[in-house]
Amino acid sequence: KYYFGTNDEEIPFSDNLTHVSGTEDGRGIIDSHDPIIVFRNTLGYSPADMTPSSPPSKNRANDTCCDRIHIVYGDFDKNDPKQKYKRYRVSYYALPINNEDGKEDNDFYGVYKTKESWIETSETPIGNWTSTCAECYRDQLVRSHLIDMEFLLFDENGHDLYKDDEYPLPNNDNRAGLYKIKQVDMSLMFRSNKEFYKNKPKKPKFLKTLLTDRYLGDGYDDKYLRDNVVVSIHTRNIGR
Numbered sequence: 001k002y003y004f005g006t007n008d009e010e011i012p013f014s015d016n017l018t019h020v021s022g023t024e025d026g027r028g029i030i031d032s033h034d035p036i037i038v039f040r041n042t043l044g045y046s047p048a049d050m051t052p053s054s055p056p057s058k059n060r061a062n063d064t065c066c067d068r069i070h071i072v073y074g075d076f077d078k079n080d081p082k083q084k085y086k087r088y089r090v091s092y093y094a095l096p097i098n099n100e101d102g103k104e105d106n107d108f109y110g111v112y113k114t115k116e117s118w119i120e121t122s123e124t125p126i127g128n129w130t131s132t133c134a135e136c137y138r139d140q141l142v143r144s145h146l147i148d149m150e151f152l153l154f155d156e157n158g159h160d161l162y163k164d165d166e167y168p169l170p171n172n173d174n175r176a177g178l179y180k181i182k183q184v185d186m187s188l189m190f191r192s193n194k195e196f197y198k199n200k201p202k203k204p205k206f207l208k209t210l211l212t213d214r215y216l217g218d219g220y221d222d223k224y225l226r227d228n229v230v231v232s233i234h235t236r237n238i239g240r
Contacts, residue, residue, distance in 0.1 A: 015074055015085045017120050018127055022170040029170050031129065033087065033118070034178045036235065037070045038151045038167040043109075045093040047116055047138060048129035059096050059107040062217035064209065066094035066109060066149040069184075087118035089129060092142070094149055105222075108191055109146040114138045145191045147226055152185040152210050153177070162211070181235055185210060188229045196225035 022032030029037070030048045045068060046052045058065065068091065075086040091114045099106040115136050120127035131138050153161040153168065161168055161177040168177030187210050204219025208228055220226065 011078070011084055015087075017074075017085050017087055017118060020127070032070075032170050033072050033089075034170055035072050036153070036178070036181050036184065037169065038153060039068045039169075040165075040167060041066070042068045043094055043096070045091050045112075045114060047091075047114055047131035049116075049131055050138075056096055059104065059109070062215075064148045064150075064207065064215050064217075065146065067151045068093040069151055082121045082123070083119065088135070089116045089118070090114070091116075092149070094146055095139070097144055108144065109149075110144040111142040111146050111149060111188070113140050113142055115140075143188075143190070145193060147189040147191050148187070148207060148209065148215075149189075150187040150210050150214065153181045154183040154185070155180040156182040158183075184233045184235065186231050186233060189226060190229070192225040195223035197223040199223070 020027055020031050020033045022029045022034070041064065042055065043058065043066060044053070044055050070089055070091045072087065072089045075088060077084055077086055080086075093112055093114075094109040095112055097108055097110045099108060114131060116129040116131045117133040117136055118127060119130050119133075130136065151167075155161060155177070161174065161180060163174050163177075164172075166172055166174065168174040168181070170178070189207060200221050200223055204221045205226070206219045207215040207217070207226070209215050210230075
């Protein structure tokens with residue numbers, strides 16, 4: 001950090017917060033500070049300071065929805081007397097939404113996000129995540145009518161970091177891959193709010209996914225429009 005004048009407050013010149021991998025004694029993945037963590041095929045999320053709840057059930061047994069991603073980044077607030085260096089975690093995940101038309105086959109999902117802050121002060125020296133800070137929020141709906149949300153992780157050479165049916169995680173053999181992530185490919189598939197086509201398709205339509213083995217269902221033969229938004233994001237552009 002850079003200052004004008006004299007640093008009379010003796011503020012450290014670099015982030016002085018503890019880094020937690022989630023593998024320490026008494027810690028878990030829920031505590032991790034690793035920059036990007038992706039869980040495949042995982043619905044819902046309970047913040048670290050909340051009692052964990054059971055993952056919600058999928059709308060249909062053959063639904064692929066959805067991957068979950070956690071993004072950790074740092075910040076600085078000179079005006080905070082207790083903790084000037086900040087660390088935040090933003091989590092994007094999906095939850096089922098009832099279409100309320102009485103037809104279970106028409107139910108979809110929503111993209112939600114939760115923001116947490118790492119609190120590490122003289123009063124809480126061990127440190128913990130909280131979802132009740134002034135900047136924090138829980139279960140904020142981003143977009144509804146979601147069908148699937150999928151992520152792929154790549155290193156600087158374009159090599160896929162998805163191995164042995166898992167993304168790099170703090171507690172698996174591919175942990176080193178967490179710090180090789182340079183690009184995230186994201187696919188969001190949405191469904192139209194109302195029936196789009198006049199007639200049903202003559203043959204079932206299948207979902208287009210980033211991984212070829214992701215969707216093994218029988219396809220869709222209804223009148224709804226389903227379309228993907230696919231984006232490649234460099235990790236330097238991922239944050240709040």
